[in-house]
Amino acid sequence: MGASRTTRVHPKGFPPVLPWVRVPSALALRPSTRMLPTLSESAEIQPPPAGRRFPFCHHHLMSTLIFVTHPEVVVDPATEVKRWHLRDVGVERMRLFARSDVVGDVTAVWASAETKAIEAAGLLAGWLGLPVLTCEALGENDRSSTGYLPSGEFDKMADAFFARPEESVRGWERAVDAQARIRTAVSGIIADHRGGDLAIIAHGGVGTLLLCSFLERPISRAADQPAQGYYWSATLPGPKVVHGWRPIAQHPKPA
Numbered sequence: 597m598g599a600s601r602t603t604r605v606h607p608k609g610f611p612p613v614l615p616w617v618r619v620p621s622a623l624a625l626r627p628s629t630r631m632l633p634t635l636s637e638s639a640e641i642q643p644p645p646a647g648r649r650f651p652f653c654h655h656h657l658m659s660t661l662i663f664v665t666h667p668e669v670v671v672d673p674a675t676e677v678k679r680w681h682l683r684d685v686g687v688e689r690m691r692l693f694a695r696s697d698v699v700g701d702v703t704a705v706w707a708s709a710e711t712k713a714i715e716a717a718g719l720l721a722g723w724l725g726l727p728v729l730t731c732e733a734l735g736e737n738d739r740s741s742t743g744y745l746p747s748g749e750f751d752k753m754a755d756a757f758f759a760r761p762e763e764s765v766r767g768w769e770r771a772v773d774a775q776a777r778i779r780t781a782v783s784g785i786i787a788d789h790r791g792g793d794l795a796i797i798a799h800g801g802v803g804t805l806l807l808c809s810f811l812e813r814p815i816s817r818a819a820d821q822p823a824q825g826y827y828w829s830a831t832l833p834g835p836k837v838v839h840g841w842r843p844i845a846q847h848p849k850p851a
Contacts, residue, residue: 659832660793661786662699663807664720665800666712667825667844673744678710678735685847689825690716693844694723698827702726703792706785708734708799717797733781736799737774741767754801758817771815775805782806786832794832800824810837823847 667686682690693699702724707717709732717728737757739745745753753765761771782796800821807828808815819840826841 659789659791660701660838661782661830661832661835662702662793662795662827663782663803663829664693664716664795664797664827664844665803665821665824666710666716666797669712669824677739677744680710680712682712682715686712686716686825687719689843689845689847690719691723693825693827694720696845698829699724699793699795701793702795704729704789705795705797706731706734707797708732708736710735710799713797713799717795720795720797731781731785733777734796734798734802737771737801737805738769754820755817757801758804758815758820761815771805774802775809775815778802778806779809786835789832800826803828807837807840810835 666682667689668683669680669686670683672680699720702720703726705717705721705724705726706729707713709730713734714728714730721728739753742753753768756763756765757768757771761775764770778798785796786794804817804820805815808819810830811819813819821841823843825844827844828837828840828842830837
């Protein structure tokens with residue numbers, strides 16, 4: 597399944613502090629004066645009721661896997677992609693998601709070893725009073741052969757990655773290999789899970805590959821997330837997919 601470790605989360609909700617992780621002050625779970633629109637226009641997202649912030653007891657017969665992709669990031673061509681950080685809007689959206697009923701019964705939070713995933717997982721785990729567990733095998737498809745690519749060129753490469761899953765496009769990890777890796781990693785995490793809902797914060801590419809695998813469908817970019825900061829869920833121990841991609845929270849309206 598790849599190396600894994602437990603990362604403690606600051607009690608105020610900061611993401612885990614690792615040697616290569618910068619912790620912006622915006623990540624603190626403090627009241628915000630610039631909150632985004634909530635998941636539903638008809639209902640505000642409230643903090644979990646008493647007794648649910650630390651959901652170590654699960655009262656449902658069936659648990660849920662919630663696969664989440666990191667929200668918006670700061671695109672920095674001078675920095676390795678794996679070390680990119682969340683943008684302020686991504687932080688705000690993740691904070692809203694952490695307070696939603698979707699994750700109210702989560703008892704374990706896993707993340708890839710990439711900075712943006714750990715920061716997002718830290719926001720969720722910090723609110724729930726849980727540690728962040730990391731697994732390198734949850735990382736995005738290996739694109740180190742090309743490094744950073746401008747959006748237009750990246751989209752063409754992503755199209756080829758999904759369209760020719762058994763080929764290594766310009767040295768990228770093959771889609772079939774990335775799919776096998778993420779499936780093995782998640783299956784191992786599920787096997788060791790001891791009840792309650794399970795949240796995995798990772799990436800759109802491998803999340804799409806895993807979704808295709810669980811749905812027993814061919815690899816296709818048609819199953820890709822619409823944007824960063826989405827999630828899908830499946831029943832456990834199945835896993836049987838309940839629904840496809842949904843936004844963790846609404847995007848802010850243009851000023």
